[in-house]
Amino acid sequence: MEVDERTGMSVYSDTELDRTESEVIEALKKRSQQAIPDPDRWLEEELKRNILLTSVDAMLNWARRSSLWPVVCFPACCAFEFITTAASRFDISRFGMEIIRASPRQADLMITAGTLTWKMAPQVRRIYDQMPEPKWVIAMGACAISGGIFRSSYNVVPGYNRIVPVDVYVPGCPPRPEALLYGIRMLQHKISKASIGTEGREE
Numbered sequence: 001m002e003v004d005e006r007t008g009m010s011v012y013s014d015t016e017l018d019r020t021e022s023e024v025i026e027a028l029k030k031r032s033q034q035a036i037p038d039p040d041r042w043l044e045e046e047l048k049r050n051i052l053l054t055s056v057d058a059m060l061n062w063a064r065r066s067s068l069w070p071v072v073c074f075p076a077c078c079a080f081e082f083i084t085t086a087a088s089r090f091d092i093s094r095f096g097m098e099i100i101r102a103s104p105r106q107a108d109l110m111i112t113a114g115t116l117t118w119k120m121a122p123q124v125r126r127i128y129d130q131m132p133e134p135k136w137v138i139a140m141g142a143c144a145i146s147g148g149i150f151r152s153s154y155n156v157v158p159g160y161n162r163i164v165p166v167d168v169y170v171p172g173c174p175p176r177p178e179a180l181l182y183g184i185r186m187l188q189h190k191i192s193k194a195s196i197g198t199e200g201r202e203e
Protein backbone atom coordinates (compact mmCIF):
# COMPACT_ATOMS: atom_id res chain seq x y z
CA MET A 1 0.00 0.00 0.00
CA GLU A 2 1.33 3.44 -0.96
CA VAL A 3 0.20 6.92 0.06
CA ASP A 4 -0.61 9.47 -2.67
CA GLU A 5 1.50 12.54 -1.80
CA ARG A 6 -0.94 14.90 -3.52
CA THR A 7 -4.19 13.68 -1.91
CA GLY A 8 -2.78 11.93 1.17
CA MET A 9 -5.02 8.89 0.47
CA SER A 10 -3.96 5.22 0.52
CA VAL A 11 -3.50 3.65 -2.85
CA TYR A 12 -3.75 -0.14 -3.10
CA SER A 13 -2.01 -2.11 -5.78
CA ASP A 14 -3.94 -4.63 -7.88
CA THR A 15 -2.13 -7.43 -6.08
CA GLU A 16 -3.18 -6.14 -2.66
CA LEU A 17 -6.81 -5.76 -3.77
CA ASP A 18 -6.79 -9.30 -5.15
CA ARG A 19 -5.34 -10.64 -1.92
CA THR A 20 -7.90 -8.79 0.23
CA GLU A 21 -10.74 -9.96 -1.98
CA SER A 22 -9.57 -13.57 -1.85
CA GLU A 23 -9.31 -13.37 1.97
CA VAL A 24 -12.92 -12.22 2.18
CA ILE A 25 -14.02 -15.02 -0.15
CA GLU A 26 -12.05 -17.63 1.77
CA ALA A 27 -13.54 -16.48 5.06
CA LEU A 28 -17.08 -16.69 3.63
CA LYS A 29 -16.30 -20.10 2.14
CA LYS A 30 -15.11 -21.31 5.51
CA ARG A 31 -18.36 -20.15 7.20
CA SER A 32 -20.56 -21.60 4.47
CA GLN A 33 -19.69 -25.28 4.54
CA GLN A 34 -23.08 -26.17 6.05
CA ALA A 35 -26.46 -25.23 4.59
CA ILE A 36 -28.36 -22.55 6.55
CA PRO A 37 -31.12 -24.31 8.56
CA ASP A 38 -34.48 -24.54 6.87
CA PRO A 39 -36.66 -21.52 7.84
CA ASP A 40 -39.44 -23.95 8.72
CA ARG A 41 -37.28 -25.59 11.34
CA TRP A 42 -36.61 -22.19 12.87
CA LEU A 43 -40.35 -21.48 12.84
CA GLU A 44 -41.01 -24.74 14.59
CA GLU A 45 -38.72 -23.72 17.44
CA GLU A 46 -40.51 -20.37 17.67
CA LEU A 47 -43.88 -22.10 17.80
CA LYS A 48 -42.71 -24.40 20.54
CA ARG A 49 -41.74 -21.41 22.63
CA ASN A 50 -44.81 -19.24 21.97
CA ILE A 51 -47.91 -21.41 21.57
CA LEU A 52 -49.99 -22.67 24.46
CA LEU A 53 -52.56 -25.35 23.92
CA THR A 54 -55.75 -25.07 25.94
CA SER A 55 -59.41 -26.00 25.76
CA VAL A 56 -62.36 -23.81 24.77
CA ASP A 57 -63.77 -24.27 28.29
CA ALA A 58 -60.58 -23.12 29.99
CA MET A 59 -60.30 -20.07 27.71
CA LEU A 60 -63.95 -19.03 28.11
CA ASN A 61 -63.94 -19.60 31.86
CA TRP A 62 -60.74 -17.61 32.26
CA ALA A 63 -62.32 -14.68 30.40
CA ARG A 64 -65.61 -14.92 32.29
CA ARG A 65 -64.18 -15.19 35.78
CA SER A 66 -61.65 -12.41 35.11
CA SER A 67 -64.21 -9.81 34.04
CA LEU A 68 -67.25 -10.13 36.27
CA TRP A 69 -69.43 -7.01 36.15
CA PRO A 70 -71.75 -6.69 39.15
CA VAL A 71 -75.19 -5.10 38.86
CA VAL A 72 -76.41 -2.73 41.57
CA CYS A 73 -78.74 -4.57 44.01
CA PHE A 74 -78.05 -3.11 47.44
CA PRO A 75 -81.29 -2.62 49.40
CA ALA A 76 -79.79 -2.34 52.92
CA CYS A 77 -76.77 -1.89 55.20
CA CYS A 78 -74.51 -4.63 53.72
CA ALA A 79 -74.14 -2.27 50.78
CA PHE A 80 -71.63 -0.19 52.77
CA GLU A 81 -69.31 -3.16 53.11
CA PHE A 82 -69.59 -3.68 49.38
CA ILE A 83 -68.71 -0.01 48.83
CA THR A 84 -65.66 -0.49 51.07
CA THR A 85 -64.71 -3.58 49.08
CA ALA A 86 -64.86 -1.57 45.88
CA ALA A 87 -62.80 1.33 47.28
CA SER A 88 -59.02 1.63 47.09
CA ARG A 89 -58.10 -0.23 50.30
CA PHE A 90 -59.60 -3.57 49.27
CA ASP A 91 -59.74 -2.73 45.57
CA ILE A 92 -62.18 -5.09 43.92
CA SER A 93 -60.73 -4.11 40.53
CA ARG A 94 -57.85 -6.49 41.25
CA PHE A 95 -60.32 -9.20 40.26
CA GLY A 96 -61.40 -7.53 37.01
CA MET A 97 -64.70 -6.22 38.34
CA GLU A 98 -64.35 -2.53 39.07
CA ILE A 99 -67.18 -1.60 36.72
CA ILE A 100 -70.39 -1.65 38.77
CA ARG A 101 -73.22 -1.58 36.28
CA ALA A 102 -76.45 0.35 36.75
CA SER A 103 -78.03 -1.65 33.93
CA PRO A 104 -78.63 -5.41 34.18
CA ARG A 105 -78.06 -5.70 30.42
CA GLN A 106 -74.35 -5.05 31.00
CA ALA A 107 -73.92 -7.23 34.09
CA ASP A 108 -73.28 -10.90 34.72
CA LEU A 109 -73.10 -10.91 38.53
CA MET A 110 -75.72 -9.91 41.10
CA ILE A 111 -74.34 -9.23 44.58
CA THR A 112 -77.40 -9.08 46.81
CA ALA A 113 -76.28 -6.92 49.72
CA GLY A 114 -79.16 -6.31 52.09
CA THR A 115 -82.58 -7.20 53.43
CA LEU A 116 -85.17 -8.03 50.80
CA THR A 117 -88.86 -7.36 51.36
CA TRP A 118 -91.60 -9.17 49.46
CA LYS A 119 -92.60 -5.84 48.00
CA MET A 120 -89.16 -5.47 46.39
CA ALA A 121 -88.82 -9.10 45.38
CA PRO A 122 -90.50 -8.82 41.93
CA GLN A 123 -88.10 -6.02 40.99
CA VAL A 124 -85.08 -8.07 42.03
CA ARG A 125 -86.36 -10.99 39.95
CA ARG A 126 -86.92 -8.65 37.02
CA ILE A 127 -83.35 -7.31 37.26
CA TYR A 128 -82.09 -10.89 37.34
CA ASP A 129 -84.19 -11.85 34.31
CA GLN A 130 -82.82 -8.88 32.37
CA MET A 131 -79.21 -9.98 32.88
CA PRO A 132 -77.81 -11.94 29.92
CA GLU A 133 -76.54 -15.50 30.35
CA PRO A 134 -74.23 -16.68 31.76
CA LYS A 135 -74.94 -14.96 35.09
CA TRP A 136 -74.23 -15.59 38.74
CA VAL A 137 -75.53 -14.50 42.15
CA ILE A 138 -73.71 -13.92 45.43
CA ALA A 139 -75.89 -13.68 48.57
CA MET A 140 -73.99 -11.25 50.81
CA GLY A 141 -74.85 -11.17 54.50
CA ALA A 142 -77.28 -12.87 56.86
CA CYS A 143 -80.30 -11.03 55.44
CA ALA A 144 -79.50 -12.14 51.89
CA ILE A 145 -78.90 -15.72 53.00
CA SER A 146 -81.88 -16.22 55.32
CA GLY A 147 -83.59 -12.93 56.13
CA GLY A 148 -81.19 -12.43 59.06
CA ILE A 149 -82.58 -10.77 62.16
CA PHE A 150 -85.71 -9.82 60.20
CA ARG A 151 -86.43 -13.39 59.12
CA SER A 152 -89.64 -13.77 61.11
CA SER A 153 -91.06 -10.48 59.89
CA TYR A 154 -94.20 -10.83 57.76
CA ASN A 155 -92.75 -8.80 54.88
CA VAL A 156 -89.14 -10.03 54.66
CA VAL A 157 -88.02 -12.68 52.15
CA PRO A 158 -86.18 -15.41 54.13
CA GLY A 159 -83.30 -15.57 51.68
CA TYR A 160 -82.68 -14.45 48.10
CA ASN A 161 -82.61 -18.08 47.04
CA ARG A 162 -86.42 -17.96 47.15
CA ILE A 163 -86.30 -15.44 44.30
CA VAL A 164 -83.11 -16.12 42.29
CA PRO A 165 -80.64 -19.05 42.16
CA VAL A 166 -77.71 -18.26 44.46
CA ASP A 167 -74.21 -19.50 43.61
CA VAL A 168 -72.22 -18.39 46.65
CA TYR A 169 -73.26 -17.46 50.20
CA VAL A 170 -71.13 -14.99 52.20
CA PRO A 171 -72.20 -15.04 55.89
CA GLY A 172 -71.91 -12.14 58.34
CA CYS A 173 -73.90 -9.17 59.60
CA PRO A 174 -72.42 -7.52 57.73
CA PRO A 175 -69.63 -9.61 56.17
CA ARG A 176 -66.29 -7.82 56.14
CA PRO A 177 -64.77 -6.90 52.76
CA GLU A 178 -62.28 -9.77 53.14
CA ALA A 179 -65.21 -12.19 53.41
CA LEU A 180 -66.84 -10.79 50.28
CA LEU A 181 -63.54 -11.03 48.40
CA TYR A 182 -63.24 -14.64 49.54
CA GLY A 183 -66.76 -15.29 48.24
CA ILE A 184 -65.85 -13.71 44.91
CA ARG A 185 -62.78 -15.96 44.71
CA MET A 186 -65.02 -18.96 45.39
CA LEU A 187 -67.33 -17.88 42.59
CA GLN A 188 -64.37 -17.53 40.25
CA HIS A 189 -63.33 -21.04 41.21
CA LYS A 190 -66.84 -22.27 40.46
CA ILE A 191 -66.83 -20.54 37.06
CA SER A 192 -63.47 -22.11 36.20
CA LYS A 193 -65.07 -25.56 36.65
CA ALA A 194 -67.95 -24.89 34.23
CA SER A 195 -68.25 -26.33 30.75
CA ILE A 196 -70.03 -24.88 27.73
CA GLY A 197 -71.17 -28.41 26.98
CA THR A 198 -73.30 -28.50 30.13
CA GLU A 199 -74.26 -24.84 30.40
CA GLY A 200 -77.61 -23.74 31.77
CA ARG A 201 -78.94 -23.96 35.27
CA GLU A 202 -81.90 -25.62 36.84
CA GLU A 203 -84.20 -23.48 38.96
Ligand code: SF4
Pocket: 076, 077, 078, 079, 113, 114, 115, 140, 141, 142, 143, 144, 148, 149, 172, 173, 174, 175
Ligand atom coordinates in the same frame (compact mmCIF):
# COMPACT_ATOMS: atom_id res chain seq x y z
S1 SF4 B 1 -76.90 -8.81 57.22
FE1 SF4 B 1 -76.76 -7.23 58.78
S2 SF4 B 1 -75.60 -5.58 57.83
FE2 SF4 B 1 -76.37 -6.91 56.17
S3 SF4 B 1 -78.29 -6.03 55.54
FE3 SF4 B 1 -78.75 -7.53 57.11
S4 SF4 B 1 -78.82 -6.38 59.04
FE4 SF4 B 1 -77.78 -5.11 57.52
